[in-house]
Amino acid sequence: MSPIPGSGLAKGLAVTLRTMTRKTVTEQYPEALPELPPRSRGVIGLFEENCTVCMLCARECPDWCIYIDSHKETVPPVAPGGRERSRNVLDRFAIDFALCMYCGICVDVCPFDALFWSPEFEYAETDIRELTHERDKLREWMWTVPEPPALDPAAEEPKEVAAARKAADRHAAERRAAEDARPGEADEAGEDGS
Amino acid sequence: MNGALDVVLRLIAVFVVFLAFPLLVGQAEHKVMAHMQGRLGPMHAGGFHGWAQLVADGVKFAQKEDIVPADADRGVFRLAPAVALLPYLLVLIAIPVGPGEGAVGQAIDAGLFYVLAVMGVGVLGSLMAGWASANKFSLLGGLRTAAQLLAYELPMLLAAASVAMAAGTVSLIGVLDAFHWWWVPWQIVGGAVFFVAGLAELQRPPFDMPVADSEIIFGAYTEYTGLRFALFLLAEYAGIVVLSGLTAVLFLGGWHGPFGSDGLGWLWTLLKTAVLAFVVIWLRVSYPRLREDQLQKLAWTVLIPLALAQIALTGVVKVVIS
Numbered sequence: 001m002s003p004i005p006g007s008g009l010a011k012g013l014a015v016t017l018r019t020m021t022r023k024t025v026t027e028q029y030p031e032a033l034p035e036l037p038p039r040s041r042g043v044i045g046l047f048e049e050n051c052t053v054c055m056l057c058a059r060e061c062p063d064w065c066i067y068i069d070s071h072k073e074t075v076p077p078v079a080p081g082g083r084e085r086s087r088n089v090l091d092r093f094a095i096d097f098a099l100c101m102y103c104g105i106c107v108d109v110c111p112f113d114a115l116f117w118s119p120e121f122e123y124a125e126t127d128i129r130e131l132t133h134e135r136d137k138l139r140e141w142m143w144t145v146p147e148p149p150a151l152d153p154a155a156e157e158p159k160e161v162a163a164a165r166k167a168a169d170r171h172a173a174e175r176r177a178a179e180d181a182r183p184g185e186a187d188e189a190g191e192d193g194s
Numbered sequence: 195m196n197g198a199l200d201v202v203l204r205l206i207a208v209f210v211v212f213l214a215f216p217l218l219v220g221q222a223e224h225k226v227m228a229h230m231q232g233r234l235g236p237m238h239a240g241g242f243h244g245w246a247q248l249v250a251d252g253v254k255f256a257q258k259e260d261i262v263p264a265d266a267d268r269g270v271f272r273l274a275p276a277v278a279l280l281p282y283l284l285v286l287i288a289i290p291v292g293p294g295e296g297a298v299g300q301a302i303d304a305g306l307f308y309v310l311a312v313m314g315v316g317v318l319g320s321l322m323a324g325w326a327s328a329n330k331f332s333l334l335g336g337l338r339t340a341a342q343l344l345a346y347e348l349p350m351l352l353a354a355a356s357v358a359m360a361a362g363t364v365s366l367i368g369v370l371d372a373f374h375w376w377w378v379p380w381q382i383v384g385g386a387v388f389f390v391a392g393l394a395e396l397q398r399p400p401f402d403m404p405v406a407d408s409e410i411i412f413g414a415y416t417e418y419t420g421l422r423f424a425l426f427l428l429a430e431y432a433g434i435v436v437l438s439g440l441t442a443v444l445f446l447g448g449w450h451g452p453f454g455s456d457g458l459g460w461l462w463t464l465l466k467t468a469v470l471a472f473v474v475i476w477l478r479v480s481y482p483r484l485r486e487d488q489l490q491k492l493a494w495t496v497l498i499p500l501a502l503a504q505i506a507l508t509g510v511v512k513v514v515i516s
């Protein structure tokens with residue numbers, strides 16, 4: 001019970017009046033495009049240069065909406081007399097967005113950073129079959145992927161940077177130790193670092 | 195001939211006001227309510243900030259099929275929207291906007307009696323609709339309307355009686371002629387009671403128990419479609435205009451203002467009416483619906499004692515100053 005009767009009623013009126021004087025939160029969508037944060041789950045873009053056809057995304061996809069076809073090609077040996085290397089070449093990469101449930105597991109499991117979330121969301125179709133988008137379309141969407149947001153001021157540094165720095169530090173230390181001891185054996189350390 | 199022309203012109207003017215002002219209030223409600231909730235409200239109809247939204251709504255309503263339920267009492271069912279709407283038009287005729295003969299549809303000697311009596315008829319429309327729809331939700335809504343009418347008509351009349359006592363007349367123009375600025379603090383309690391009771395009679399939130407959509411769909415209006423439903427909605431907004439106008443005239447001094455009340459008095463009336471209409475919308479946005487028992491309790495244990503106290507105060511002050 002409030003000390004002054006009716007003060008709760010007045011408070012209610014004050015809240016609505018204050019809200020009226022503030023800016024509204026409505027987005028005027030068709031006229032003004034919304035500003036979506038990076039990693040918004042709009043559509044999945046494919047950075048196909050990074051794709052190794054490991055099929056992890058297709059296998060982890062809970063509703064099996066990723067289609068991947070590939071074939072194997074051999075590349076000539078790097079050094080003369082060496083063995084021929086084989087590598088996978090991507091023939092088809094398609095995502096059926098009629099099935100996709102935007103869980104993002106494919107983006108998470110991709111070990112080669114070939115799949116990305118793009119905030120692009122205006123790809124409605126009038127036919128459900130046209131929602132299966134092929135690699136060229138997915139590659140196009142890759143251009144709409146925004147830069148990831150900067151880290152918080154006091155955040156831990158990214159794992160890959162930390163790992164790289166650790167490796168570089170170790171190399172520098174090894175090289176220094178090697179140079180100090182025997183200048184001739186520095187090559188071994190240099191090989192690892194290349 | 196001149197007299198007849200005069201009457202026709204006045205009636206046309208009142209009719210235009212009757213059609214235009216409720217739409218203005220409705221549009222204001224769209225926009226004010228939206229902004230009070232952090233939204234924009236209608237933005238597309240008509241191009242500029244959705245000014246034509248209600249016109250579009252009207253067109254939509256006009257296109258819809260007019261359905262009368264099979265078991266309904268057809269005549270009463272069809273008549274109900276007119277009974278709900280027309281009294282407000284008749285009340286509007288008697289509300290003086292500015293000083294003099296030119297600013298009122300028809301000067302009526304017993305204006306206060308007239309407006310209160312006719313406004314009570316408007317609620318009858320909801321009752322008829324509730325009874326004639328052959329629908330238990332409608333009937334429940336109609337009964338709630340009846341209970342609300344019984345509870346709130348009394349404080350409304352008592353509050354109005356207080357003003358009549360103060361002015362010594364029941365003519366609306368007479369009340370305004372007798373008005374002094376200190377009447378506002380003197381009659382403020384009566385004014386509040388009148389306004390709240392009027393809101394309850396219009397079944398406006400927070401007193402919209404008779405149309406509580408989460409419990410009884412839309413009360414007495416459940417079975418209505420198309421234009422007849424639109425007429426009920428129009429009646430609600432016409433009721434807001436009439437209630438705000440009456441409160442402005444009876445308790446806030448109508449055309450009297452701090453300045454410019456000789457030539458531009460009607461502007462003061464309109465301004466006060468508009469502010470009160472805004473308050474009606476504001477209350478709707480701010481407060482949740484009262485429960486049925488809370489609704490009755492408010493009327494019988496708060497508003498009626500307050501109205502009686504106001505009458506006592508009016509009587510004492512009247513005796514002291516005379």
